[in-house]
Amino acid sequence: MNMRSLFKLIIFGLFLLAGFQNEVTGQLLPAGKFPKVINFSAVISDADNSIITSGEYNILFSLYTSKEGGKAVWSELHEKVIVEDGEINVQLGGASVPNPLNLSFNRLYYLGIKLNGNDELTPRIELLPSPFSIRTLVANNVRDNSITANKIAPNSVTNSKIKSVSWSKIKDLVELNHTFSRINKTIDEPSVLTMFWRRYGNLLEGQDKFLGTINDRNLVIKTDSIQRMLFDPWGMVVMGTVTDSVFFEVIGKTTLGNVYVKAKMGVGADFNETEAKLHIKEDGLQIPFKVDTDSLEVFVIENTGRVEITSRQTGADDEEGNYSLFVNSVDHGIVIDVDSDNSNSSTNYMTFWDDDGIKGRIEGYDWADYFANPKNIAHDIWFVAQGVALAVAIAATAAGGLEVPDIINGTAEVAYWAFQKAWDLSHLGVTYESGSGDYAEWLEKFDRNEFFMPGDIVGVTRGKISKNTNNAEQFMSISHSPLVLGNMPPDERKMDFEKVAFKGQVPVKVKGYVNKGDYIIPSGLNDGVGIAVEPEMMTAEEFAKVVGKSWEENLNEEIKYVNVSVGLKMNDLFSVIRKKYNDNRKLKIALAEKNRELDGILLQLKEVEDDVKLVKELLEKKSCRQDKQAFTLNKK
Incomplete structure (x- = not known):
């Protein structure tokens, strides 16, 4: 079609x-x-x-x-x-x-x-x-005064249907009493007039000039037909909406009373910058400042100045983002300044807790704490006694009492303890208190695949460790839980290293009877296990293999953990050397006495020998006379 x-x-x-x-x-x-x-x-x-x-x-x-x-x-x-x-x-x-x-x-x-x-x-x-x-078409040109109140049906003209109004064209308004009492009076039946708003309020006439409403209606401010701010009848002010947020900027000084920030806030900088400055002062009993996320307090500053951080961060320990507190600085980190005249053991600079309570702390340490320590008291008494004994020994030497090695040994011990005392007193400050008992360092394995357990005895050769103790240069033990751990390797190489105890108390694997004070040396079977040897039974070769000294008794013959003090001091070796020297000296004296006795016996034997020789000569002379007499008789 x-x-x-x-x-x-x-x-x-x-x-x-x-x-x-x-x-x-x-x-x-x-x-x-x-x-x-x-x-x-x-x-x-x-x-x-x-x-x-x-x-x-x-x-x-x-x-x-x-x-x-x-x-x-x-x-x-x-x-x-x-x-x-x-x-x-x-x-x-x-x-x-x-x-x-x-x-x-x-x-x-x-x-x-x-x-x-x-x-x-x-x-x-x-x-x-x-x-x-x-x-x-006539409606496009409405004559003045042609639209009156009587010609408009009630509620037929609303705000949404009015594009603009020339107030000079509006006539025949009902007179209202525009007093403050009228403004504050509750309006049960809102008049049509209250729906019109101007800079004098939502009354069309009167002398009460204000920006707002006279009844329980919201005052809404819009731009581009979008709500930017709302004032409700009860004094709540809302800026922006869920779908249309606003950017609020104050230039100059602003004083605020109680402020509640529901979302983001920047103080002292532009909204998108990270240079916000914040100073909040609160004289009441409420928390002066806190930060909440997901209804949980993550940062709180209390009235006393106490700061609390609550973190839900978890993750591997080799990522800095997994730690609750991160300080990023150019030269220095954190300073802890305790306002106290004396920093002693009652001053805790830092304390470590878990669910069971205190696990360790860093506390002050002064002269009073040092001299109140029972161990230091015992050392001081011993130190004085050693000094007195040394003075007596030196005085007795002239009379032939002691040998020179004794004086050298005693002088070395006194010098060592004098140095230790001076060192301790010059390094007072803080102490580290913990349930852990040793200082350890990461040492590299000879064989990265060799398996170690805490308490294993290892041999150290050229800085590397193995359970094989044959021809080792040092003999040490794997640490359980070190208080201080040094020589940390890179994370990617930790499997090549183990924590080895250098000084302190360490649980060590030992087989057989153990008494307090016994020396712990390797078993010789390259099994990571040690044996106990009494001090008086130690040989010079065994002394070179000492791991530490037992501080407990255990009569169980099987393999068990024994608390061992590692990192021997020189006086241990001096004691053994002194004992060996004294034993040798006693033996020498005994041998000299025996030599004197032997000389006397030899002298007596010499005299007997001489007597025997004389008797022999006499017998020979007598025999000779008898032979002569017999010869004479035969001749006759």
């Missing part, structure tokens, strides 16, 4: 219903009741003036602002439209799936039609007003 010439018959009706007067009753319809539809009737024929075939058609209607081309500003599909003898009757905007005609109709529009999805029929139809709708 050639649709180039669409309408060979007339269009029976095309008019706008909105704003028409009911012809039957003559009653005016309220503005909200006017149907936004257009009645459309027409007879359709083809280019040969033949009426199209009767039946059901799917017809798409579209409105354009141009005769040709352009984009439709409105479209609606009418399905299964019955066409009889070429005539159609529809309501545009009233299809089974309606698309209301929400157009301003303040310009020319052109109607396009498609039948059953074919090309749009041409030409488009220009919409023209009905005769009576031309009367609405």
